[in-house]
Amino acid sequence: MEKVKNTKLGDWLRDKAPKILDTTGDLLPDKGVLGVIKRLVDSDPDITPEQKMEFERLAAETEQVAQTNVTERWKADMDSDVKIAKVIRPSIMIYLIALFTVITIWDSVSESFIVKDNYVDLLQILLLTTAGAYFAGRTIEKTTRK
Numbered sequence: 001m002e003k004v005k006n007t008k009l010g011d012w013l014r015d016k017a018p019k020i021l022d023t024t025g026d027l028l029p030d031k032g033v034l035g036v037i038k039r040l041v042d043s044d045p046d047i048t049p050e051q052k053m054e055f056e057r058l059a060a061e062t063e064q065v066a067q068t069n070v071t072e073r074w075k076a077d078m079d080s081d082v083k084i085a086k087v088i089r090p091s092i093m094i095y096l097i098a099l100f101t102v103i104t105i106w107d108s109v110s111e112s113f114i115v116k117d118n119y120v121d122l123l124q125i126l127l128l129t130t131a132g133a134y135f136a137g138r139t140i141e142k143t144t145r146k
Helices: 008-016 018-024 033-043 049-079 083-109 117-145
Strands: none
Touching: 008 018, 008 049, 018 033, 033 049, 049 083, 083 117
16 A cells, blocks of 8 residues: 555645645555545645645545555455455454443443443444444445446
């Protein structure tokens, strides 16, 4: 995966918002960086609305490239002869849903059972990330194949 500074989006930032590129240029687009850059661009008073629209288009293209890379990694896993590569994502999803279910039931039945907030937050992030990647990603992957 290319760093932000090596993409079309990086070229746009280099021309229109060099300060933002200096801050984010070495980061990878698939690590949640595009949302941060979008907030920086939106809050920059020197960038015109037309330039912001152009940025949105380039950001969408960059996000599509990142999603394509994820899909290619998933395809490579499924084509692999290694059994664990094929079952790891569904196994993690099943484990997280089972863990969430057990904790939820245990918490509702037992008066003394208290889950610390940081574990609840962590479990929430893990579930949202894996469910989103697995179900939404698989849906996108299947529709783009047709």
